[in-house]
Each structure stands twice: as structure tokens, then as C-alpha cells.
Amino acid sequence: LEKPPLTCAPTSSSERAKIRGLFSLRWQVHLAFDVGLLLCCPYPSRSLSGAAFPEHTSLERTIPAMAGLNSVLKYTRPDLAGLVYHPVRPLDVISQEIGVPVKDIAKLDANENLHPVPAEMMAAVNDALSALDSGCSAQIYPDPTQTNFRDDIAKLHGIDASQVCGGSGSDDILDIIMRLTVADTCIICPPTFGMYKFLGALTKIKIIEVARKPNFEVDVPAVVKAIRDHKCKLVMLPSPNNPTGTLLPNSDIRTLCAEDALVVVDEAYADFAGCSADELLGEFSNLVVCRTFSKWAGLAGLRVGYALGHPAFIERMLAIKQPYNVNVAAEAMARAALKHRPKILITVKALLAERDATIAFLQDYRFLSPHATHSNFVLCDVVDADASALHMFLRYKGVLVRYFGTQGGQLQNNIRISAGRPEDTQRLLAALKEFEALRWHQPAFDAIKSTPPFECVLFDVDGVLVDVSKSFRQAILDTAKHFGAEVTSADIGAAKAKGGSNNDWKLTHSLLEAKGISPLPTLEQVTEKFEEIYQGANGKLGLKATEKLLPPRALLENLAKKFPLGVVTGRPLKDLDYFLDTFNLRSLFKACATMEDGIKPDPAPVTCVLSKMGCKSAILLGDTVDDCRAAVAAGIVAMGVVAPGHTRDTDEPVLAAAGATCTLSEGMAELRALL
Numbered sequence: 001l002e003k004p005p006l007t008c009a010p011t012s013s014s015e016r017a018k019i020r021g022l023f024s025l026r027w028q029v030h031l032a033f034d035v036g037l038l039l040c041c042p043y044p045s046r047s048l049s050g051a052a053f054p055e056h057t058s059l060e061r062t063i064p065a066m067a068g069l070n071s072v073l074k075y076t077r078p079d080l081a082g083l084v085y086h087p088v089r090p091l092d093v094i095s096q097e098i099g100v101p102v103k104d105i106a107k108l109d110a111n112e113n114l115h116p117v118p119a120e121m122m123a124a125v126n127d128a129l130s131a132l133d134s135g136c137s138a139q140i141y142p143d144p145t146q147t148n149f150r151d152d153i154a155k156l157h158g159i160d161a162s163q164v165c166g167g168s169g170s171d172d173i174l175d176i177i178m179r180l181t182v183a184d185t186c187i188i189c190p191p192t193f194g195m196y197k198f199l200g201a202l203t204k205i206k207i208i209e210v211a212r213k214p215n216f217e218v219d220v221p222a223v224v225k226a227i228r229d230h231k232c233k234l235v236m237l238p239s240p241n242n243p244t245g246t247l248l249p250n251s252d253i254r255t256l257c258a259e260d261a262l263v264v265v266d267e268a269y270a271d272f273a274g275c276s277a278d279e280l281l282g283e284f285s286n287l288v289v290c291r292t293f294s295k296w297a298g299l300a301g302l303r304v305g306y307a308l309g310h311p312a313f314i315e316r317m318l319a320i321k322q323p324y325n326v327n328v329a330a331e332a333m334a335r336a337a338l339k340h341r342p343k344i345l346i347t348v349k350a351l352l353a354e355r356d357a358t359i360a361f362l363q364d365y366r367f368l369s370p371h372a373t374h375s376n377f378v379l380c381d382v383v384d385a386d387a388s389a390l391h392m393f394l395r396y397k398g399v400l401v402r403y404f405g406t407q408g409g410q411l412q413n414n415i416r417i418s419a420g421r422p423e424d425t426q427r428l429l430a431a432l433k434e435f436e437a438l439r440w441h442q443p444a445f446d447a448i449k450s451t452p453p454f455e456c457v458l459f460d461v462d463g464v465l466v467d468v469s470k471s472f473r474q475a476i477l478d479t480a481k482h483f484g485a486e487v488t489s490a491d492i493g494a495a496k497a498k499g500g501s502n503n504d505w506k507l508t509h510s511l512l513e514a515k516g517i518s519p520l521p522t523l524e525q526v527t528e529k530f531e532e533i534y535q536g537a538n539g540k541l542g543l544k545a546t547e548k549l550l551p552p553r554a555l556l557e558n559l560a561k562k563f564p565l566g567v568v569t570g571r572p573l574k575d576l577d578y579f580l581d582t583f584n585l586r587s588l589f590k591a592c593a594t595m596e597d598g599i600k601p602d603p604a605p606v607t608c609v610l611s612k613m614g615c616k617s618a619i620l621l622g623d624t625v626d627d628c629r630a631a632v633a634a635g636i637v638a639m640g641v642v643a644p645g646h647t648r649d650t651d652e653p654v655l656a657a658a659g660a661t662c663t664l665s666e667g668m669a670e671l672r673a674l675l
Helices: 013-024 070-075 091-098 119-130 147-157 169-180 195-203 220-230 250-257 311-320 328-339 341-362 387-396 405-411 422-439 442-449 472-482 489-498 504-514 523-535 553-562 573-582 604-613 625-633 648-657 669-674
Strands: 106-108 164-167 185-188 206-209 234-238 262-266 287-292 305-308 368-370 377-382 399-403 414-418 456-459 565-568 591-593 618-622 637-641 660-664
Touching (some): 106 414, 106 422, 119 328, 147 305, 147 328, 164 169, 164 311, 169 195, 169 234, 169 262, 169 305, 169 311, 185 220, 195 206, 220 250, 341 368, 341 377, 341 422, 387 399, 387 422, 442 660, 456 604, 472 489, 489 625, 504 523, 553 565, 553 669, 565 604, 565 618, 618 625, 625 637, 625 648, 637 648, 648 660
Parallel strands (some): 185 234, 234 262, 456 565, 565 591, 637 660
Antiparallel strands (some): 164 305, 287 305, 377 414
8 A cells, every 4th residue: 555556557568468467377276275366456546544545647567457447346345445454564574674684573563472383293284284094184175074173172171072163263263253143233342352343344243342441351330231232142352352461250251141142252362361261161152262273372374263152053153164264284283282282381381481571671661561461462551652653663673562553542652562482572671771771861850850940841843842854854855866966964963063054945055055056046946845845746745744743642741731831943834733733732832933933043932932921931842952042042941852863972962062951862751850
């Protein structure tokens, strides 16, 4: 979806030949692994979420699009138009993106067991796949009745094989259940596993959300009430819950099973919790327990899981599942895992030990607050920092953790960390320490604490509240290049350090002049090109779309409860409005001054905001010498901020020379001193 759309039709005989060649390819599909291939027409004008693509007409792509693409959508379900698939990118691709070898990446984002599969299991699988009489040979279709697999699972749980149905991972099992039930509605308790909502959309089952308690436990009385109020026939609850790690006690499951509804307990992580609802199967015919080999057994790539339930319900599941939904490789490996379960459980204990070591470290870590967990992961609140920024910092250090973003609902400022191997934990802790060193400076915290009383807090915008390293700074570079000058980031930094460079249009013009560009374009010409690049033009997104909020919103909200907040920026008013509206911050700031009110280091915009707010004393946080000089000239306290991509060693002495009493880290976590 990040790439431009395809052109609408093959326009040459060579392009038409490419299409014929594509569809004449002879794809060899290995039946044993049940591989399928779908060739479909790309949808060029909308993303899955409905957002329009930029318009492009001349594109070089291997396979040109075909005419009449939009018309094919009349055959699709309109209620699925809003579904978006957010895939986890493969390690080799991530490795290339971040420049870290795969072997050095700590993959802690998917709750997998990364320990090596025991050699005995690999040997057993190789033998099974190569022997015709094994029941799992590569040449013969899998057993659609899953006879041996179900027998082995039944022995593990102490039940009859008639109570077991296998599937291609627990996702397949959940899909079978939702397709089988007569339910019009399904109750889930967010935050929880996203697959339930997705499957509800596919099966046209309305999802009813019952919020969890503040500690993420299931509000059982509220669920019972929802079952009765909505006459709901299906409840899906994981235990432990993903992503919170919260356990659903069997006593609560008993309460829910007493209602007239099918209760599905998803136990993907039960082996880490040491308890299961399988002991209740003899009591309740309306209970289904789902399990997977992806987590404890380290077989996420093979996709194998199963359901436990009443024989009559399981019989229906077996009847409607895909005939060969457990391929022979997955079945052979799963059966080998059961045979060597004690050896694998050693790795389960090792994962729990690494989880506990991580939690112990986090107890005293400044930016993360871990929640209690019964699984192989820990959900953390990100404190005084932005979860997205922390996620990306760790990513480029080769540590992958789960960030939920807008998918997370109330978890937008949380990350989930999976337990890994000892070397993964070491990489994680080292990266977290590095993040803390960059984002926290104790002397700045102490200086803020000792600052004399003041009435309000003022902020510069660019480099302080928002990361403009890929917007305004890049617009300077791109504009200069347009007029034939090779300007560097170092050139911009040097100019900013001298002062008098708070207007990026004039700064770009002066850099062109310094580079000896002849004829020198006028300031108006430079401004026009700069604005085209920054704002966007002709359907192309501008660089302003890359801007990201630096401090966490919660920090600003808490500050606004104690102090009036104001903005003093060199941005034009329209660009400040864009920033405030984009990040929904307008309500937090009592007054603002922009380019139209004056350009720093002139103190006029500072005194303008102070007048609007009725304040005489304040602190101003800025990332340039002009910000600090304007604050000092206005008679208020100047505090510096290290901008993204800068270092404290470079910025702090320069800002101090301009009057800064201290220099805060990127994101300004040290402002916690005011709270």
C-alpha cells in the first residue's frame, strides 16, 4: 500500500505478453504442505481502509494493471471494505531496513518460543515425511480425520479423542467455531486478541465489547449482564489474555458457563500459566477450550492447534473444517512435540525466567511500568515518553517489540515485550538503557526543580514539540537542491547555531547565497518552492505529513493541569494550526505567537504570548539559540532542548552560551520535575 497504484491497462503488445506469461506460469505446489496461490487483480484507487492513493500515471512495474479494475468490486462484500491487514514483516526484510543482521535481532514482538527445536523432533519429522507408512508422508494427503493426532492430544488432556478437533493454528479453530455457531452476536473483552473482531466481520457476527476492569481482569458480572441483555450465544475470552497477560480463573469460567451461551476459552498461553479450563469439560457441554503449538512448542511457522469440547460439538467442527487443514509436516512435528514435551517445557521455564528478569529490570526503569502477567510476555505502560518513539528506537537497535498504535484502543501508549532467549534479553536491556541515557538528564531535572516559581510554561514547536527533521529540515535540503546547491544537515546546524536563522525560507535563501548559486533566486522563488515541498502539491503529500509529536500527550496534559501553556513559534499561523489540529493539542495551549507576531530572537513574540496569558514570569523551552536569546530578552527563564538527530555534547554548550539554564533531552521527560 506504500507504493503508487498500477496503471489501468496494458498499452503495448509487450505488456500484454507479460500478462499472458504470468498466467501461463506452471506453479508447482507441494501437496504435503498444502500451499495455495491466488492470482488476483490489484485494486488501484483505494487502500483497504478506504484512503485514496496519490495519482500517478507513468510507473514501471513488472505486471501492468488491467482495465475495469473497479468493476470487479461489485462481486465483493461491501461490509469488508474497511478491513485492513497489518502484517508482521519478515526478519530478512526488517534486517535490510534497519541494517542489523538477522542473527543480531532480538525478536520480541510475537510471543514465540525462539529456542531451537530439539534434534529428536527434527529427526522424527524427517523420518515421518519420507516413510509411506508413517501416516505423515509427504507424498500422500493428510488424514482428514486426524486420527493419530487427535489420539495424542486426548492422552495429553485425559479425555476421549471424540472431544478433539485439530486445525491450522488456533486461528483456524476460532474460524471454524464462528462459522459453526448460530450466534448473531459475540462478546469479547478488550483489550484482547484482535482475531475475534476480524472473524466476527467475516462471519457477520456482531461483536459486543465488554470493557475489562482497570487491572485488565474480566468484569464477569458485566459479561453475564451482556449475555442476558443481548441474548448472546457466543463468548470468546483468552486465558491468559493477549496482550495483557491476565488470567481468567476457572471459578469465573464456571460462572459464565452457567449462562445460555457457548463459552470459548482461548488458551494459547496456558502452558506458561500452569493451569487450564480443560478440567471443566466434564462439567459443561457449552465450554470449548482452544490450544496451539505456536507458543509453548515453538511451532508458530507450522500452524497447528486444536479445540477441546463436547463430542457432539466437535463432531460438527470436524464436519465443516477444511478436509486437510492440518498438513502432514505440522502433524508430524506436533506429535513429535508431544512425545518430547518434557524437553520442550525446559525452554518454557527458560522463557519465564527471562520474562521475570525483564520485569525485575523494569521495576526501576524510568520510562516503562510493567503489568502483572501469567504469560510469556509483559505489557508495559510507557511513562513520560512516546510509545511509538520508543518502539522505533528499539527497532533500529535490532530489538523488536509490539507497538499497538491506533489498533490498540486504550493501549496507544503501551508496548508488549515477549520473553526471549538470554541473549535477546541482554540486547533489550542494553537498548533500553541507551534510550534512557538519551532521553533523561538528571542535572536538567534537578535544575528544573530548583527554578524559582513561575506562572506559565512556553514552548517552541519545531524540534521541541514536533520532530521536523524529515519535514522543515528536509524541505531546506530539497529546496536548495532544486536550485542547484548541495546543502547538508551540518550546514543547517551551523547556521542555526549562529542565530538569526529562525525563518527557514530566509535560511534556505542565505544558504544558496553562501553556496555561490548564480543567478541567485529571489526569496519569493525560494519560498514558493519550499512551500510546495513542505505543504504538498498536485496530489502529492508534502513533507509535513512526516512530522511526529515528540513529548507524550499525557505529559502535556498533566502540565496543562498545573500551568497555563503557550506556544512561541517561527511558523506561519497556518502551519501552527496544522500542527495543533493534527495532534489534537489546541485545547492544551492558552495562547500562541507565530511568525506574524515576530521572529525570534526578537522578544516580541514572547512578550506577546505573556501579555495574552496575563503572565509576567515563565520558562521557555526551545532548541535553538534564537529561542534562548528571545526568552532572556523578554526577562523569562530559557531552557534548551536537544532536538531529534542532535547530541547533547553539541547542543548543550551552544544553548547555554545563549542563556539556557539547562538543556532537556529529546521529548522533555525531565519536565516530570514540575509534576
